[in-house]
Every structure is written in C-alpha cells, then in structure tokens.
Amino acid sequence: MASPQYRAYTARNFREIPQLADWPESALKEIETVSRVLPFKTNNYVIDELIDWNDVPVDPMYTLNFPRHELLKAPHYRKMAKAVENGSPEHHLKAVARSIQLELNPDASGQSANVPLLNGHRVSGAQHKYRETVLFFPQAGQTCHAYCTFCFRWPQFSGLSHSRFSGRESGALAEYLKLHPKVTDLLITGGDPMIMKARTLAEYLEPFLTDELPHLKTIRIGTKTLAYWPYRYLTDSDSDDILRLFEKVAASGRTLAIMAHFNHPVELSTEAVRKAIARIQATGAQIRTQSPLLRHINDKPELWSRMWRKQVDFNCIPYYMFVERDTGAKHFFAVPLERCWQIFRHAYQKVSGICRTVRGPVMSATPGKVQILGVTEVADEKVFALQFIQGRNADWVGRPFFARYDKNATWLNGLRPAFGEHRFFFENELKGLLLAKMQPMG
Ligand SMILES: *Cc1c(COP(=O)(O)O)cnc(C)c1O
Numbered sequence: 487m488a489s490p491q492y493r494a495y496t497a498r499n500f501r502e503i504p505q506l507a508d509w510p511e512s513a514l515k516e517i518e519t520v521s522r523v524l525p526f527k528t529n530n531y532v533i534d535e536l537i538d539w540n541d542v543p544v545d546p547m548y549t550l551n552f553p554r555h556e557l558l559k560a561p562h563y564r565k566m567a568k569a570v571e572n573g574s575p576e577h578h579l580k581a582v583a584r585s586i587q588l589e590l591n592p593d594a595s596g597q598s599a600n601v602p603l604l605n606g607h608r609v610s611g612a613q614h615k616y617r618e619t620v621l622f623f624p625q626a627g628q629t630c631h632a633y634c635t636f637c638f639r640w641p642q643f644s645g646l647s648h649s650r651f652s653g654r655e656s657g658a659l660a661e662y663l664k665l666h667p668k669v670t671d672l673l674i675t676g677g678d679p680m681i682m683k684a685r686t687l688a689e690y691l692e693p694f695l696t697d698e699l700p701h702l703k704t705i706r707i708g709t710k711t712l713a714y715w716p717y718r719y720l721t722d723s724d725s726d727d728i729l730r731l732f733e734k735v736a737a738s739g740r741t742l743a744i745m746a747h748f749n750h751p752v753e754l755s756t757e758a759v760r761k762a763i764a765r766i767q768a769t770g771a772q773i774r775t776q777s778p779l780l781r782h783i784n785d786k787p788e789l790w791s792r793m794w795r796k797q798v799d800f801n802c803i804p805y806y807m808f809v810e811r812d813t814g815a816k817h818f819f820a821v822p823l824e825r826c827w828q829i830f831r832h833a834y835q836k837v838s839g840i841c842r843t844v845r846g847p848v849m850s851a852t853p854g855k856v857q858i859l860g861v862t863e864v865a866d867e868k869v870f871a872l873q874f875i876q877g878r879n880a881d882w883v884g885r886p887f888f889a890r891y892d893k894n895a896t897w898l899n900g901l902r903p904a905f906g907e908h909r910f911f912f913e914n915e916l917k918g919l920l921l922a923k924m925q926p927m928g
Pocket residue numbers: 613615616619620621671673850855875876
C-alpha cells in the first residue's frame with residue numbers, strides 16, 4: 487500500500503495543488519477571497535483519494551474542504567472580492583475579513599463555559615456540562631489535518647477567538663475527576679486530538695490511567711483522522727506508538743472509544759481507512775461514528791443508510807446524526823428541521839436494527855442535546871415532538887415536549903412552545919442554571 491507523506495494545503499500554498507494547475511485565475515481568486523474570511527486547509531489524501539475531480543465543484547469532498555463564493559452571503563463576498571481586486575494592503579484585507587467574520591455569529595460555539603473548579607481555581611481546557619461526561623481540549627490538539635467548510639470552530643482556526651478552552655496539561659483535571667465520582671466518561675476533543683504526536687498525547691492521557699480513578703470507565707477521543715488522514719494509524723513515523731498507547735488505555739481497564747467523524751460514505755471507501763479501522767480495533771478500542779447533516783454534502787437518506795451500513799460492516803457503531811449549528815456558512819449548509827427528520831427516518835427505515843444505535847437528528851444546544859422525534863398533530867395543532875438525549879439537568883432527559891411547527895426553523899432557538907404556552911418546560915430552570923454557572927467567573 488502507498489505510504490504518502492502528509493502535505494497540507496492552505497490559503498498560502500493552495501496554488502501548488504496539482505489538480506488546480508490548469509484552473510483559470512478567476513477560480514483561484516475565488517478560493518483566495520473566501521479563504522480570507524473562512525479558514526481553508528486540505529491535504530494530499532483528501533485531494534488524491536477522496537475528491538472526484540471529474541465532479542468538481544459539486545463533489546461532496548471538494549465541498550467539504552474548498553472555499554467557494556456561496557459560503558459567504560453575496561454582499562460579504564462582494565466586499566471581500568473588491569478589497570482583493572483593488573490590491574489593498576494586507577492590514578486592510580485583514581480588517582475587511584474581520585468585519586465580515588464578526589457578522590457570522592462567531593460565538594455560537596462558545597458554549598457557556600461550565601469550566602470545572604478545583605480548590606477555587608478554574609481547570610483550564612475542560613468543560614463539565616453533563617453529570618457523567620467531562621470534555622477536555624488539549625492545547626496541542628487545536629488544529630486538524632484538514633478543515634471542514636461547515637465547522638463551528640472556524641473562529642478559532644481563523645484566529646478570531648483563541649481556543650479559550652484549551653488546556654496545557656491534564657493533571658489538574660485528573661485531580662478534579664478524583665473528587666467527582668459520578669463522572670464515568672472523559673471526552674478528549676479539539677480541533678482534532680489525533681493531530682498530536684504520540685508522545686504528546688501520551689502525556690495528556692497518562693494522568694487519567696491511574697488506579698485512583700476507578701469511576702472513570704471510558705475515555706473517548708473525538709477525531710476526523712480516519713476520514714482526513716488514515717495514515718495516522720498506518721505509516722506516520724509514530725503510528726505504531728499511537729496504537730501502543732491505545733493498548734495502554736485498554737490495559738488500564740478502561741474502554742477507549744474513538745468518536746470518528748464521517749460525513750459521507752466515500753470517506754469509508756479507501757484501502758487506507760479500512761486498514762486504519764482494523765488496526766485501531768485490534769488495540770481493543772471501539773469506534774463510534776457521528777456527523778452533522780449538511781446540505782450539498784450528505785442531505786440524502788441513501789447516503790446515510792449506506793454510511794451506517796458500511797460503518798457497521800467495519801464493526802463501527804453509529805452514534806449521532808447532528809443538526810448543523812448556526813454559525814459561519816450555515817446559510818449554505820442548513821437543512822430545515824423537518825427535512826432533517828425526514829432524511830433521518832427514511833435512512834433509519836432502510837437499515838437493520840444493528841445500525842439503529844444511531845440517534846438523530848440532534849441539536850447540541852445550550853440546554854442539552856435535543857432530538858427531533860418528528861412532526862405530528864396534537865389537539866389540531868401541527869407540532870414538532872422533541873426530547874432531550876442529554877440535559878444540563880439529567881431529569882430533563884427522555885421527556886417528550888412539543889414546539890409549534892415551523893417549516894423554516896433550522897435550530898432550537900427558532901422554535902416556540904406549542905399550545906400557546908409561553909415557555910418550554912426547562913426554560914426557567916435553565917436560566918437559573920446558567921446564572922449559577924456565571925457566579926464563580928464573576
Ligand atoms: C455531546 C456532549 C457530551 C457527551 O454526551 P453523550 O451523550 O455522553 O455522548 C458531553 N459534553 C458536551 C458539552 C457535549 O456536547
């Protein structure tokens with residue numbers, strides 16, 4: 487099998503991509519213009535093995551990585567293009583880009599912090615929103631092997647916000663976990679933690695592998711490496727060290743779950759990804775899969791049923807189908823909630839029970855993870871039936887509730903309670919919880 491060297495392409499060097507060699511200057515300028523506003527990064531695996539260049543620009547993997555003018559609303563694109571055309575000085579281009587970025591709801595991902603406190607000090611790089619699960623954002627894992635054009639972390643990659651949450655080391659978090667026996671799961675996320683060298687990842691992981699944390703049963707790592715750079719587990723210089731590290735987690739008596747991000751079945755089609763999955767599984771780790779639902783990339787039920795089926799064929803466990811968050815290029819990728827539900831259920835109907843471990847469509851929102859159960863009619867009113875899969879208060883989970891039907895709604899904050907009620911059942915309590923969380927931070 488080929489063992490290519492990783493090569494990243496960004497706004498700085500994308501003109502060196504061989505497949506763009508005969509592209510007209512106007513098309514290259516379009517990429518340059520948009521990438522001033524939204525972060526752009528791809529790599530030689532995506533370009534050589536995933537994108538079907540005969541199908542560009544509609545190809546889903548091309549759409550997943552490459553900037554195009556539609557990612558910006560027309561007035562934003564015109565404003566940026568004009569500045570680029572005029573050959574404005576760098577500081578002016580930066581100022582124009584910044585003014586546009588600030589209009590793209592950059593704070594949507596700034597989940598009200600829920601930063602854990604240890605002896606009155608904030609544990610940096612961690613978030614504790616749900617009782618059983620703590621998130622950790624290692625500083626060294628705050629980038630990815632390529633950037634998804636829909637990613638809600640775009641403000642961090644474009645330098646607009648500094649990865650506020652990132653932590654330099656995990657010792658303080660391990661101490662916090664010792665005092666919180668209800669926490670069973672640690673979820674390591676990014677960017678992409680698997681961008682780290684094996685040695686660095688080991689330093690972050692080791693404090694959690696101690697016998698003093700018997701309640702910590704599962705360590706999850708959220709990653710898109712299986713889709714963007716499967717050679718991470720095959721032929722990188724420290725690939726074997728990564729696999730040994732995974733074995734070490736298993737040897738500590740814990741389950742290591744690789745939360746793999748796959749957006750499209752083509753990402754499961756290469757020899758490299760198949761082998762990488764098998765090598766990870768041979769360490770005792772399990773792989774669970776998740777993806778947002780995205781217009782222009784995967785908004786067809788057949789793609790999802792194929793994707794879930796293939797994942798299960800590779801011994802992976804389908805986990806979440808997410809609704810895309812309201813930030814960045816949302817207008818390009820958004821799928822109305824009703825359509826999300828239709829796509830989910832038509833895909834779900836086509837697969838056997840073994841694939842139906844997947845939950846969706848799910849909005850990971852301020853109060854929790856809200857699942858759209860469907861559109862129905864209750865007492866002559868057309869409504870959305872919803873439920874929490876995760877909640878800031880665990881007691882919210884699993885209770886059906888109803889929102890007035892709205893055919894254009896694309897997110898929870900666009901929904902109103904059904905039956906003329908003024909508030910959803912959780913809203914008063916949520917306000918209290920959010921206020922309480924603010925106190926320690928002043
Ligand atoms: C999704 C999520 C988790 C994990 O929830 P599970 O239902 O256990 O997968 C934890 N913290 C945050 C903030 C999340 O969004």
